[in-house]
Amino acid sequence: MSAKLNALSSDSYIDISQYRDQHFKGNRYEQEKLLKQSNTLYVGNLSFYTTEEQVHELFSKCGDVKRIIIGLDKIKKTACGFCFVEYYTRNDAENAMRFVNGTRLDDRIIRTDWDAGFKEGRQYGRGKSGGQVRDEYRQDYDPARGGYGKLAQQQRPTEARNTF
Amino acid sequence: MKMKREEGGGNRARAGTVSVEVGFLSLGQPHKRRRTSEPIEIEDRLESLICRVGEKSTSSLESNLEGLAGVLEADLPNYKNKILRILCSVARLLPEKLTVYTTLVGLLNARNYNFGGEFVEAMIRQLKETLKNNLYNEAVYLVRFLSDLVNCHVIAAPSMVAMFENFVSVTQEEDVPQVRSDWFVYVVLSCLPWVGKELYEKKDVEMDRLLSQIEGYLKRRVKTHVPMLQVWSAEKPHPQEEYLDCLWAQIQKLKKDRWQERHILRPYIAFDSVLCEALQHNLPPFTPPGHMPDAHYPMPRVVFRMFDYTDAPEGPVMPGSHSVERFVIEENLHCIIKTHWKERKTCAAQLLSYPGKSKIPLNYHIVEVIFGQLFQLPVPPHIDVMYTTLLIELCKLQPGSLPQVLAQATEMLYMRLDTMNTSCIDRLINWFAHHLSNFQFRWSWDDWADCLTVDREMPKPKFVKEVLEKSMRLSYHQRIVDIVPPTFSALIPSEPVFVYKYADESAVSLPGYTVSITVQNAIKNKASNEEILSILKEVSNPNQEDDDDETESFNPLKIDVFLQTLLHMAAKSFSHSFSALGKFHEILKALTDTDEGKLHILKVVYDVWKNHPQMIAVLVDKMIRTQIVDCAAVANWLFSQNMAHEFTRLYIWEILHSTIRKMNKHVQKIQKELEEAKDKLEKQQHKRRDSGDEDMERTSEDEEAQLEEQIERLQEKVESAQSEQKNLFLVIFQRFIMLLTEHLVRCETGSVDVSTPWYRNCIDRLQQIFLMHHQTIQQYMGTLENLLFTAELDPHILAVYQQFCALQL
Numbered sequence: 010m011s012a013k014l015n016a017l018s019s020d021s022y023i024d025i026s027q028y029r030d031q032h033f034k035g036n037r038y039e040q041e042k043l044l045k046q047s048n049t050l051y052v053g054n055l056s057f058y059t060t061e062e063q064v065h066e067l068f069s070k071c072g073d074v075k076r077i078i079i080g081l082d083k084i085k086k087t088a089c090g091f092c093f094v095e096y097y098t099r100n101d102a103e104n105a106m107r108f109v110n111g112t113r114l115d116d117r118i119i120r121t122d123w124d125a126g127f128k129e130g131r132q133y134g135r136g137k138s139g140g141q142v143r144d145e146y147r148q149d150y151d152p153a154r155g156g157y158g159k160l161a162q163q164q165r166p167t168e169a170r171n172t173f
Numbered sequence: 174m175k176m177k178r179e180e181g182g183g184n185r186a187r188a189g190t191v192s193v194e195v196g197f198l199s200l201g202q203p204h205k206r207r208r209t210s211e212p213i214e215i216e217d218r219l220e221s222l223i224c225r226v227g228e229k230s231t232s233s234l235e236s237n238l239e240g241l242a243g244v245l246e247a248d249l250p251n252y253k254n255k256i257l258r259i260l261c262s263v264a265r266l267l268p269e270k271l272t273v274y275t276t277l278v279g280l281l282n283a284r285n286y287n288f289g290g291e292f293v294e295a296m297i298r299q300l301k302e303t304l305k306n307n308l309y310n311e312a313v314y315l316v317r318f319l320s321d322l323v324n325c326h327v328i329a330a331p332s333m334v335a336m337f338e339n340f341v342s343v344t345q346e347e348d349v350p351q352v353r354s355d356w357f358v359y360v361v362l363s364c365l366p367w368v369g370k371e372l373y374e375k376k377d378v379e380m381d382r383l384l385s386q387i388e389g390y391l392k393r394r395v396k397t398h399v400p401m402l403q404v405w406s407a408e409k410p411h412p413q414e415e416y417l418d419c420l421w422a423q424i425q426k427l428k429k430d431r432w433q434e435r436h437i438l439r440p441y442i443a444f445d446s447v448l449c450e451a452l453q454h455n456l457p458p459f460t461p462p463g464h465m466p467d468a469h470y471p472m473p474r475v476v477f478r479m480f481d482y483t484d485a486p487e488g489p490v491m492p493g494s495h496s497v498e499r500f501v502i503e504e505n506l507h508c509i510i511k512t513h514w515k516e517r518k519t520c521a522a523q524l525l526s527y528p529g530k531s532k533i534p535l536n537y538h539i540v541e542v543i544f545g546q547l548f549q550l551p552v553p554p555h556i557d558v559m560y561t562t563l564l565i566e567l568c569k570l571q572p573g574s575l576p577q578v579l580a581q582a583t584e585m586l587y588m589r590l591d592t593m594n595t596s597c598i599d600r601l602i603n604w605f606a607h608h609l610s611n612f613q614f615r616w617s618w619d620d621w622a623d624c625l626t627v628d629r630e631m632p633k634p635k636f637v638k639e640v641l642e643k644s645m646r647l648s649y650h651q652r653i654v655d656i657v658p659p660t661f662s663a664l665i666p667s668e669p670v671f672v673y674k675y676a677d678e679s680a681v682s683l684p685g686y687t688v689s690i691t692v693q694n695a696i697k698n699k700a701s702n703e704e705i706l707s708i709l710k711e712v713s714n715p716n717q718e719d720d721d722d723e724t725e726s727f728n729p730l731k732i733d734v735f736l737q738t739l740l741h742m743a744a745k746s747f748s749h750s751f752s753a754l755g756k757f758h759e760i761l762k763a764l765t766d767t768d769e770g771k772l773h774i775l776k777v778v779y780d781v782w783k784n785h786p787q788m789i790a791v792l793v794d795k796m797i798r799t800q801i802v803d804c805a806a807v808a809n810w811l812f813s814q815n816m817a818h819e820f821t822r823l824y825i826w827e828i829l830h831s832t833i834r835k836m837n838k839h840v841q842k843i844q845k846e847l848e849e850a851k852d853k854l855e856k857q858q859h860k861r862r863d864s865g866d867e868d869m870e871r872t873s874e875d876e877e878a879q880l881e882e883q884i885e886r887l888q889e890k891v892e893s894a895q896s897e898q899k900n901l902f903l904v905i906f907q908r909f910i911m912l913l914t915e916h917l918v919r920c921e922t923g924s925v926d927v928s929t930p931w932y933r934n935c936i937d938r939l940q941q942i943f944l945m946h947h948q949t950i951q952q953y954m955g956t957l958e959n960l961l962f963t964a965e966l967d968p969h970i971l972a973v974y975q976q977f978c979a980l981q982l
Contacts, residue, residue, distance in 0.1 A: 016224040020515045066646040070558040108562040113611045
């Protein structure tokens with residue numbers, strides 16, 4: 010009766026992604042092993058104003074949340090648009106990957122991905138300016154994430170001068 | 174339409190290889206990420222071919238089936254067992270494509286009689302296994318598959334009728350749970366849409382006798398359980414019918430229509446000329462397995478209906494509630510969700526590509542089936558949030574039509590709130606708020622202005638209020654103010670601000686004020702726990718005259734001063750508050766040593782955070798997990814007089830159910846630890862016996878002694894946890910009984926109607942305890958019946974208990 014059909018047991022929303030943490034202490038294999046057993050999710054594309062309470066409310070729909078760690082700008086120590094959500098069980102985290110990933114929180118489509126586990130220091134952005142790397146180089150204007158990307162902000166004053 | 178052999182697509186594979194034309198080989202799964210290439214086993218290929226037959230193909234389904242039959246026939250010499258296994262599995266796991274696979278089996282049987290026979294045997298073996306393993310829902314699909322094989326000339330009709338006769342004879346058994354005979358009757362009836370016509374053509378006398386027996390059984394069935402499972406208590410506009418009654422009415426109507434059924438997709442019709450040449454097999458006589466005490470038959474259910482033909486304004490007409498088409502459509506949609514629920518995009522796509530969709534108002538059926546699952550009692554088949562996300566996907570795929578149907582459905586559900594079961598209203602609240610949060614909270618609130626004209630405790634304004642509260646949790650207070658018309662301001666939740674007793678100088682006169690300042694400073698200066706405890710010694714006990722016994726007895730003011738101050742300092746966020754509870758855990762444990770202490774700490778949490786129910790819930794959760802309070806204390810607090818005015822609010826029940834779940838998980842965890850220790854001991858003992866080495870035996874004996882000691886400790890822990898769990902349920906039920914009895918007596922003496930909004934809410938909440946935790950409660954039925962739910966109880970309250978018992982009769 011254990012006859013399961015591989016062709017029918019697709020559960021692709023819980024697959025691990027291509028992302029690997031470059032700062033992870035250990036080799037690729039070890040990281041992947043942890044990702045496949047993890048109860049912790051990385052959550053990205055948050056607004057800088059999204060609160061722990063809002064994250065808790067949404068992610069509690071998949072099970073009891075053990076803890077939430079809001080990602081911080083390394084210099085300013087303010088929220089910089091990501092967080093970690095840790096569940097008590099793997100099963101609950103899988104449901105979040107299936108049903109919360111790609112839906113909206115605070116009007117923004119958020120993205121969840123497996124995380125190998127929170128370690129002190131991982132709550133800080135790794136961009137040069139203190140926030141997330143993605144906010145260093147992006148060219149778009151996102152009012153919920155500090156406006157223009159950091160590089161673009163530096164370029165912009167030059168443009169303004171030239172128009173005068 | 175006759176199917177000519179030469180028209181079949183695809184090539185005939187060579188024996189030993191599985192190479193098939195791209196036309197009907199589609200290995201691409203919509204969502205599979207690309208992995209590094211692996212050798213695909215023959216088995217995987219066969220599986221893929223069979224599971225995906227007809228998908229993504231430009232040829233017709235019939236053409237694909239013909240081709241696949243050719244491929245499989247050629248592979249039978251080498252891969253017969255694999256093919257048998259796969260076909261048996263799809264029969265069980267892909268019931269929504271039943272007729273596709275019965276056709277395939279029919280074609281194979283026509284080409285290879287022995288294979289057909291072996292397949293039937295394998296199916297019977299699988300059916301026996303499935304029943305033995307309590308997989309009754311899957312067993313239904315297997316029997317249905319067998320019955321459709323009659324249409325494909327694989328199984329002889331008389332032998333199918335004989336199997337049905339054996340099933341129906343279960344209704345003659347005595348002293349068996351009703352749900353057992355229910356199942357056997359359900360299986361037979363649910364096959365008839367597919368095979369009724371054929372069976373009646375061959376064996377009408379026997380079939381009439383069968384139906385007559387079923388009718389007799391249905392008449393004598395006890396239906397005490399029905400009110401507990403109905404989503405609405407009202408009969409109008411759609412009665413919530415018991416599932417067997419509804420199916421019986423549908424089969425009656427089908428019979429009256431002379432078994433003409435036009436909805437089911439039947440690919441085998443195209444192959445009739447080939448199939449009718451095939452030799453049929455007889456089903457071996459099948460005796461239903463006897464009733465075993467550990468059997469878990471499916472629970473009875475109620476058919477959820479919210480739409481009828483008047484609701485779909487244009488386009489195809491919705492089949493009537495007693496039409497067999499309605500049954501088949503609903504079955505198939507339920508099966509699609511069961512197969513694909515983990516992958517919402519695929520699930521939505523499969524639902525929307527339902528074969529035959531052009532003849533039915535498919536969007537309405539889909540929405541109805543989804544809400545039917547979401548509102549199913551006791552619990553939905555899948556996690557609630559899945560339905561929210563699935564509906565969003567469906568809206569994305571059909572942006573021009575589905576959102577309107579969903580809005581229409583929401584409107585209808587709102588209009589019928591007055592008679593909706595409270596558990597279902599809870600789910601509706603959570604769904605609607607979450608759904609809105611994905612669509613900028615856009616809603617025509619003015620359409621619901623009628624809710625402002627009635628008492629705030631009535632279902633409609635209560636619903637709106639709770640939706641706004643949940644919506645605020647997913648956004649923020651000002652957002653809610655902005656999205657509703659000013660007329661709705663009374664229903665807007667309060668701003669989630671802390672209420673600090675010692676906030677400003679006006680609090681100077683309050684006892685404990687000066688100590689609160691001292692404590693605050695001590696915390697800021699990182700004083701030790703001992704220092705803080707000695708500061709708190711200064712707080713006089715309002716309950717006492719003199720100071721001896723100070724350290725022993727419960728001092729509510731001390732708790733007030735410390736906890737109010739601490740939580741005020743940590744009010745910024747959940748993390749701040751959790752950190753505070755953790756840092757001062759020792760002090761909090763000391764302060765809540767007694768039951769009164771535990772109750773009071775909960776009272777203080779409420780007092781300071783009454784505007785922020787979400788914070789109350791997370792703090793209570795943390796305090797249980799860190800053992801500052803226990804589960805019974807939380808239950809007693811929720812039922813206390815202090816909380817009576819909050820009793821009908823949703824967050825109260827979320828806290829209570831969360832508390833019960835934590836208790837249940839705790840018991841399960843220790844039970845698991847005990848089992849694991851026992852297994853470990855057994856393994857160790859085997860190892861010792863098999864080793865024969867003297868030294869090893871000695872160390873092993875030591876280890877075993879340790880394990881035995883551990884097992885003894887765990888055994889005690891399990892017993893203690895189970896006792897705590899039983900006590901929790903007793904406390905909860907006792908409190909319910911007290912509250913409800915009080916109300917009923919008061920109404921009786923005052924000659925007032927008992928059915929106030931409060932009462933209806935309370936009785937639904939009692940019911941909800943039974944439904945949400947039925948598996949755990951089953952163990953305590955004896956105690957419940959002897960101690961609490963005795964014959965002396967008011968019939969209103971006893972009815973809830975009796976309906977619950979009837980679920981497993």
